[in-house]
Amino acid sequence: MTTDTTTQGTAPDATTPGETILDARGVTMRFGGLTAVRGVDLTVNSGEIVGLIGPNGAGKTTFFNCLTGLYIPTEGEVRYKGKVLPPKSFKVTAAGIARTFQNIRLFANMTVLENVLVGRHTRTKEGLWSALLRGPGFHKAEAASRQRAMELLEFVGLAHKADHLSRNLPYGEQRKLEIARALASDPGLLLLDEPTAGMNPQETRATEELIFAIRDMGIAILVIEHDMRFIMNLCDRVAVLVQGEKLIEGDSATVQRDERVIAAYLGEPFEGAPGEEEAAEVERAEAQAEAQAEAQAEAAEAEAAKTEAAEAPEAEADTTTDAAPGKENDR
Ligand SMILES: Nc1ncnc2c1ncn2[C@@H]1O[C@H](COP(=O)(O)OP(=O)(O)OP(=O)(O)O)[C@@H](O)[C@H]1O
Ligand SMILES: [Mg+2]
DSSP, X not given: OOOSOOOTTSOTTOOOTTOEEEEEEEEEEEETTEEEEEEEEEXXXXXXXXXXXXXXXXXXXXXHHHHTTSSOOSEEEEEETTEEOOSSHHHHHHHTEEXXXXXXXXXXXXXXXXXHHHHHGGGOOOOHHHHHHTOHHHHHHHHHHHHHHHHHHHHHTOGGGTTSBGGGSOHHHHHHHHHHHHHTTOOSEEEEXXXXXXXXXXXXXXXXXXXXXXXXXXXXXXXXOSOHHHHHHHOSEEEEEETTEEEEEEOHHHHHHOHHHHHHHHTOOOTTOTTHHHHHHHHHHHHHHHHHXXXXXXXXXXXXXXXXXXXXXXXXXXXXXXXXXXXXHHO
């Protein structure tokens, strides 16, 4: 990078079209007995927006954590532009991968601008002594960082709130601020974990436009989202995770019409699906319980009929005795 005041519109870490930016192979993450991610392969090429979808608990965030050095995968390898990533999140950010979080992680008591400046620290060359002595080099670098941070706030539409405390921003704007902070590290790949969660349809549409604009800056994108319309509009390719395994990957149309994907979302098992055996077992147990309940209901009904038959002559006699004129019509 030659300057801190890169004009908005180009990523300093921009890549050549078609180049493989992210190459994850056989990524597995186990927590004790639970395998949250199992042998997942995924690539993202430059200029692409790739979607990662799957039901709750499918392992999407865990996979992101494996890509960004928060978790060290139990097995597998992650390469960024051909180089194996170091197992530390700040080193991954320095290498060129930035992310936002499913549960927003901002510094609540810092201003909007300060939050973006924090995101820039991996790109500031000025060291500790320079910061302490506050020499001319430090002031120049600081001014450049502020300018870049303001450009990014402008880009996401938050420049007018630069001095507000981040905790006072509405939810949708906090998500935008997280994106600005991620962009501040000049990434070549941006990972977004549910960027539209909690947004209204208007904000969601604006976020869609924002992501297209980021892609046009030369930054590849991998995005997790539950909003299917958003994902299908946005993504060049979509991968589906189910119970930690990649079920299918393809363009939006292919993924949308795949009956295994539909089944996974509706919770219906399909042949060869991960967890199929367990689902079949649950189904058998449910069928058995239903049959048992039916048999019990039938037995109770038969019992009731028997009792009724035994009491019937008396009851009939009662009705005849009590019957008043006109009562017949009320029944
Ligand atoms: N640190 C951890 N320790 C133990 N288990 C974990 C840990 N992180 C995630 N898991 C488990 O891994 C599985 C996958 O969780 P993950 O958060 O990756 O799912 P997800 O696809 O992001 O779901 P959602 O759509 O709800 O965000 C879950 O069963 C979860 O409980
Ligand atoms: Mg998640």
